[in-house]
Amino acid sequence: MSLTRLNRSAATLSKNRTEDSITPLSGMCVTCVDGCIGMCEVGKSAYRGPEAIYPQPFGIITSASEKDYPLDLSHFNIMGTAVGAKGIEADSDKAIFPNVNIETRIGRDKKIKLRVPWIIPGLGSTNVAKNNWDGLAIGAAISGFPLTIGENVAAMDPDSKIVNGKVKHAPDLEWRIKLYKKWQQNGYGDIIVQANVEDTRLGVQEYAISELGVETVELKWGQGAKDIGGEVKIKNLERAQLLKKRGYIVLPNPLEKEAIDAFKQGSFKEFERHSRVGMVTEKDFMDRVKELRDYGAKHI
Incomplete structure (x- = not known):
């Protein structure tokens, strides 16, 4: 039994030609026809390359697995x-679910x-995170639970x-941190600043602690997903x-003449x-x- 759907997904804007007849092992059409325009991920990647591995349209979505x-x-x-x-107290007049106390405390x-x-x-430097930060930060602060600022926010x-x-x-x-703190109530919740390799090299957490009053930080080594x-x-x-100069890996190298010329000519449209x-x-x-x-972080 296959637990995943291979080679076609709305996330990559791809589909099978024979939608009701799919080879379970590969996810390909049961008949792969010579001359097909290549709607599946196999066909699309043949002429669009690594573009086919990215969920689309980039910047305005979050995506999840279709694995069953x-x-x-x-x-x-x-x-x-x-x-x-x-x-809650074992009292029939008080024991209704809206009155239940589910408060907790975390940390060493x-x-x-x-x-x-x-x-x-x-929630880091993505457009989805930034465009929805007001609601996320205010909602989390009012509700009294922590919110984590993800990687790359400063350098991006x-x-x-x-x-x-x-x-x-x-x-x-600074805006993200101050917005949460403005709506934080009675000391509940916390604003956490995450850092990956680039953030650590740039001293983002030290800046957040010393200049923005952050007390809790998170160390990050990779993407859990x-x-x-x-x-x-x-x-x-x-x-x-700019990002290349700030220390990121950018492909192709936007400082090389060949990549600059190819981009301007329209050979590719995204770095x-x-x-x-x-x-x-x-x-x-x-x-x-x-x-x-030593720098002042209270929770790590």
């Missing part, structure tokens, strides 16, 4: 008890207070000031060159900005934790 697992959360029930109550010293037991993980901001390889001013990062670095598409040559995957050892991790604690 044989087990999911709908197969589980949360069973109650016939005696007593949890999370349990000093981060949450009104509800969940957290929004890293063209208005950031970087001097001698270190961030000195990052208006987008795919074990590679983060990637974005860059449609502007000047911005691609790829890649984030590096961190390679961690226990000693490196402990050393970095000490650096951040």
Whole structure:
């Protein structure tokens, strides 16, 4: 039994010609016809190359897997008890579910207070994150749970000031932090700043701690969903060159004449900005934790 749909997906704007007759092992049409325009991912990648691996349209979507697992959360029930109550006083006049207390505390010293037991993980430099930050930050702050600012926010901001390889001013990062703090109530929740390899080299967390009052940081070594670095598409040559100069891997190299000429001629329309995957050892991790604690971080 195949658990995934191969070689066609709305995420990559591809489909099979024989939609009702698919080879399960490969996901290809049961009859691959000579002369087909190539609607599936195999055909599309033959003439569009690596473009076919990216969910489309880039910058305005989030995407998820179509894998059909044989087990999911709908197969589980949360069973109650016939005696007593949890999370509220065992009083029939009080024990209604809107009154249940689900507050919790997290962290080594349990000093981060949450009104509800969940957290929004890293939302970084993507357009989707930035365009929806107002609602996310205000909603999380009012509801009393932590929100994590993801990777690359400072360096992807063209208005950031970087001097001698270190961030000195990052208006987008500052706006995100201040908006959450403005709506934070009674000390519940927290704003967390994540850092990948590039952020660490640029001193983003040190800047956030010393200049923006951040107390909680997160160390990041890779993408949990795919074990590679983060990637974005860059449609502007000047911005691609700026990111290359700020230390990112940008493909093709926007500083090379051949790539510049090809882009201007329309041979390709987008550069790829890649984030590096961190390679961690226990000693490196402990050393970095000490650096951040010495700098003023309370939670890591």
